[in-house]
Amino acid sequence: MEMTGAQVVVECLLEQGVDTVFGYPGGTILNIYDELYKYQDKITHYLTAHEQGAAHAADGYARSTGKVGVCLATSGPGATNLTTGIATAYMDSSPVVFICCNVGQKMLGKDAFQEVDITGISMPITKTNYLVRDVDKLADTVREAFGIARSGRPGPVLIDITKDVTAAKVDYEPIPQEKHSRTGALGKLIRRSSTSSLLRPEPDQKDIDILVDMIKESKKPMLICGGGVTRSRAHEEFREFARKVDAPVAITLMGGGAMDGADPLATGMIGMHGSQASNRGVDGCDLLIAVGCRFSDRVALKPDSFARNGKIVHIDIDRAEINKNVQTDHHIIGDAKIVLERLNEKVPQYDHSEWKEYVFSFPTETKYDLDENGVMTPKEILATIESMVPKDTVVSTDVGEHQMWAIQHFHFSYPGQLLTSGGYGTMGFGLGAALGAKAGNPEKTVIHITGDGSFRMNCNELATEEFYKLPVITFIFNNGVLGMVHQWQDLMYDKRYSQTILDRGPNFVKLAEAYGMKGARVTNIEELQTAITEALEEQKEGRGYLVDCAVATDEMVRPMVNGGTNITEFLLN
Template sequence: MEMTGAKILMECLLEQGVDLVFGYPGGTILNVYDELYHYRDRITHILTAHEQGASHAADGYARSTGKVGVCLATSGPGATNLTTGIATAYMDSSPVVFITCNVTQNLIGRDAFQEVDITGIAMPITKCTYLVRDVNNLADTVREAFAIARSGRPGPVLIDIVKNVTAEKAEYEPLPREEHIHSGRLANLIRRARTSSLKMPEPNQEDVNKLVEMIAQSKKPMLICGGGVVRSRSHEEFREFARRIDAPVAITLMGAGGIAGRDPLATGMIGMHGSKASNMACDGCDLLIAVGCRFSDRVALKPATFARQAKIVHIDIDRAEINKNVETDHHIIGNAKQVLALLNQKVPQYDHSEWKEYVFSFPTETAYDENPNHLTPKQILHTIARLCPDDTIVSTDVGQHQMWAIQHFHFDYPGQLLTSGGFGTMGFGLGAAIGAKLGNPDKTVIHIAGDGCFRMNSNELSTEEFYKTPVITFVFNNHRLGMVRQWQELIYENRFSQTTTERGPDFVKLADANGLKGRRVTTVEELEAAIQEALEEQKKGLGYVVDCTIEETELVRPMVNGGTHITEFLVN
């Protein structure tokens, strides 16, 4: 049947099982929004306060549900406002399809009003970009984009559609996803796409057998749980593997939830702000197996001496990650779930009690001088964990509060922690929390922010209130850009340049201005009362802001300076 491009787009979204999109309209995408009006009973649109908030909301939805997120924006500044969100999703392998519309074909390249080459801009930060100039290609382009976003190593894809295509007509043949998978039509689409983005590499059996032999020879094995375990939802296979080889497990920031934070084998985070147990184990092990880990500069701070006594094995779906940052002794290319399942079939039960006793002689969590007269980060997080449901989803921004959250909250399942680990995006948290709440309406969702970050995304409180999407925001408020200040204190001889934020707004009043309740707290007792009130507000569909006053001198501990050996702790 013949349809306009805008209607074809709606039908293709339904084919992919999309029932929720985030976005912000504008001139060039008006035909799409006009058609979306007719589909409002089947596709819910969330209008955010800013395009960046929409991008993070789609990302948070994708991370927490395992589905593909969808975000819409207009041309020019609307499209460029998405770029931070696109890069955030790309660095953390989150499947989001971004759909923008550009000026009409006859104006492309003429510097028309709100024209920008968004496909060119986004090319380095996406798996694939498309500029759709022919309405006859639109349906297959959308199908292909979703296939690329979810296949192989997941990630964002951008489709830019010139405005006239959304108005022009073409024949549309329905192709439900469950049908075209079996019909072979999807295979044809994949062959036309970037095969490296779509292929699911089959693990080499000889590579698996070699690792089995290396494990048999090891006396002091160690595992790193990376983001690939979370993205592939291979947590059950990973936990079985860890128990079989009886090895301590360190967690990267993106690997939180791949193994339960309180698992007896978990040593806590590894790297710059890693626990002593994790970093000392890395330095002392004789076999290091990293699963779905990029060996970023926050983990392998000094690659030349990283795990210097160990044979290093890397399991990853993306061949480009192998030997990129750390030279390995062996690697297996493949989906973590599949590789771990093969290993679990071949690896017998081991006992490394003596090695574990050494590793766990070091602390897995930082101790603080608890003081009833002021709040510490650990007190705040342990109180939240004690009073909120066990399956609470936690979204963070970036900075000290982010590190404290992974150190002290203890995440139990994939998608429970939503954080910008690769790109380090301040302002990610609230949008991501809104997306997670919409994707998981029966779960409590909290947002952990610093006062600096919250200034960047607090405009989305209006979105939260309007759509009755209750998120509980906890602001770790030290009136400082805390992580930058920490570096200034420890490395820059206390030259505190432009990191003091003793200014407005009053976050409690800001919550009230957006129709939400809030409370400022300075003690555990006050915090407990605020959380109880926030949970009651949640039942009414309303969010809440808790402004937690902490000391400006509070540090994330331990800390290892970048470029130094992993056990050279700058502060304990």
């Protein structure tokens, strides 16, 4: 049947099972928005306050549902406003398809109004991208983009379409998703790794057998649960593997929820702000098995001495990650879920009680002294929140001290429960991501944990929250400073607090009220409990809520290991 390019785009979204998109319109993408107007009964569009908010919302939707997120924007500043969100998704391997429209073909390269080379700009931060100048290739391009975004190591893909292509006519033949070519209709390569596969690569059985023998020889095994376990939804297989090996499990920032934080084998977070149990366990083990972990500089702070007393085994879907940061003794290339299934078939039950007793002799969480002035500690705040919200509550964070506190003290129990910017460290990620999660999981409670610095970044998305009745409960850890940077200045810059004091507005409770929501400023646990009770009641009515929590300015994230040192050289305990 004959359709315009804009119709083809929307029909292809329906082929992919898309029913939710986030975005912001503009001149070059108006043809697509005109078609979306006609498809309102099939696709829900959320208009955000800013394109960056739309990007984070699509990302949060993807992470929390396991589906591919979709984000739309116009050319020029609309497209470039997406780039922080694209990079965030790329660093954390989140599958999002970004669709932009550019000026007409005859105007390309002429510095036309709102023209930008978004494919050139986004090349390093996407798995692949496209500039569509031929309407005959449009449908296959969209299909392939979704295939690449969701398969192998997931990640963002960008499609830029010239405006005249969205208006041009073409014969369109619908193809159900299950009949799409596995290798991609256009044969596009994935830039992220020259050897990446569009499929889930099957592991080599010989590599599996080698690891089985290594486990047999080990007396002090340790596991790392990384983001790859989360992305693959391999949590059940990973937990079975951990129980069979009977090994303590350290959890990366992106692995939160893949291993239940309350599991008896969980030692807490690893790395710069990792627990003593995690860091000392990794340092003392004779065999370290890292699953879906890329050994970033916040985990392997000093690569040469990382797990220095043991052999390192790396399981990852992306061959490009192997030996990139840490030299391994053995590796297995494959999807975490498949690899763990194969291992569980081969690994017998072990008992490493003596080793576990040693590892768990160290703290798995930070202990806080009660403030003599009654100021709430981060652990008190998070323990109170966790005790009062439903167990399956989705938690979105921004970046900073509050982020580390949340990972340390909130016990995440399933993949997609924790939404955080781990690789890129994007302040302002949290609220948009929370809204995307709520759109994708309307039956769940969604909370947003942020700091007074991060919240200023994208607090304009309160307008989106209120208008669409996407009730999110925002908790601000308000210490009056840019906390993490302030902490570094305190410890390493002789207390020269250059531009980190936030002695200025707004009044966050009044800001929430300006957007039609209630809020409360709390200074003790009793006030916090009252606020949470009211917030949960407001949520039932489709209204969000903001809780401004007073935190001591000098409260720090502990433990802390300085960059470039061994993970047991704690600067703070």
